[in-house]
Ligand SMILES: [Fe+2]
């Protein structure tokens with residue numbers, strides 16, 4: 001039995017894995033959400049302005065049913081209480097301890113169980129992001145952020161449904177912005193009927209700082225806490241807010257941000273194009289890149305990480 005299977009076995013029995021995969025959610029794989037983000041925010045360098053407009057107009061028509069259903073579930077179930085409860089559970093980091101490489105192995109396994117050709121995609125996405133950052137001469141900790149930014153998707157390993165792992169993140173406990181994708185789906189969220197939660201500032205105060213704001217639960221918040229002690233602050237912001245599109249693309253929650261957040265969001269904005277637009281057909285192989293990344297990981301991270 002290979003290392004990867006042992007790893008998965010330790011956490012879930014095979015029949016549980018299959019059950020989790022089947023009932024997991026409407027997306028065929030986790031990448032489908034990111035592909036959809038790309039439809040909303042197309043690469044400005046590869047499309048002309050007219051086409052970009054057209055794409056925006058057609059967004060609602062072209063979105064896949066599975067993706068729409070995914071957002072419906074995400075918006076319905078990401079309540080304030082749900083977020084607080086998930087943080088209390090996962091941020092204890094008492095589930096598992098393993099080398100980062102085991103987590104990557106699992107991510108590759110996770111992406112798509114129906115197509116064996118696609119199962120390198122998750123690692124490919126991470127490497128394409130990190131290599132694009134490296135090629136542009138950014139600091140090595142940012143290259144590391146590229147490599148690990150989606151590692152929180154291992155939440156699926158613990159049986160979390162897709163809507164609690166991926167998707168645009170947004171503040172909970174205050175009014176939903178109509179700049180969040182499919183804002184109409186929030187009407188089915190129990191928090192929608194809570195007057196306090198639906199006021200502009202909700203349970204927060206003006207410019208209180210995002211560190212005091214609960215974001216919807218998913219892979220961003222999880223990996224941020226995992227890396228808190230190891231990576232410079234701008235990198236931590238990139239990890240924590242990379243899916244917060246309604247702010248880093250739409251500026252919808254400026255009223256909750258303090259000066260430091262504004263400063264740090266320059267880094268979040270710098271990171272986003274590497275996440276979305278770094279697909280590279282001539283990507284070097286993992287075998288070739290391995291020595292560099294092993295050294296980089298060893299420089300910043302402990303031998304094993306707590307999950
Ligand atoms: Fe991500």
Ligand SMILES: [Fe+2]
Nearest residue numbers: 125149150275
């Ligand atoms: Fe990503």
